[in-house]
Amino acid sequence: MSKFKKKGKKGAPGITTASLPDIVFMLLFFFMVVTKMRDSEMKVKIQVPAATELQKLEKKSLVSHVYIGSPIPKYAAVMGSAPRIQLNDQFADPSQIPFFIANEIEKLSNPKLRRAMTCAMRVDKEVKMGIVTEVKTELRKVNFRKVSYLASDAGELE
Template sequence: MRPMRSKFSQTRRSVPSLNVASMPDLIFTVLFFFMIVTHMRSDEVKVRLQVPQGSEVQKLANKQAVVNIYIGHKGEAWHVQLNNDIVQPGDIPARIEEIRSGLSQENQQRLTVSLRVDKKAPMGLVSEVKRQLQQAYALKINYSATEIKK
């Protein structure tokens, strides 16, 4: 008499092992890639300002072509800060041209100036900054505000 075999055989299958020897190389390559490609830019704000609130706030899409101008007070006087440097309004056209020359042709046409102005800043100073921006042909201006929380 033959031994009875079940319909379902119980053979053990082995799971192939995963070779992880090259995993650290891969991780460091990806990390290095993102360190090279990512463009992080942050300004050190040297003036104090209280940004006004707005209800129709939108984020800028292409931040590579954005120049930040802060108008706020440092001590008792009002100052203008362009990116990381405190400047006089008359210096703005030359600085904008310097920044524009460092951008690609496509970003030169997309150049946007983001004005972050204290809500109590004198309008004469803001008007002077805008007039200097017109002289530098930096005509795309964005006013920064914080969104009103509902």
């Protein structure tokens, strides 16, 4: 026992840790910049389908999310288990889409970017197309025509 204790005795500290905060702050700023807070609590269960021909959505500020899926168990008692639409953090009907889109457009800093805006549809695999078509029709009615069906990369699964 005492043998070990003797060995544990240290000499003068080797490396100065003065620059450690700098390094950590650098990392910190990096993550602060790349972080996107999950802005809405998910109230529907969504497992996106897999696909191979994916294109990345570049500008996050220009993307509006529409979620469609079955309500999670917490809300299933009230909302039922049929697929529902979630906009921001509320359940919604297809008829609320125009209002949602108008809001999203208002948030834009530069109105010229309106045409670059995309509606990302995060839809659960099991959802029937009826509700998806309704959403698409509403989007067409407000002339918001860029849509992306979010999917996971099929190549990554294997």
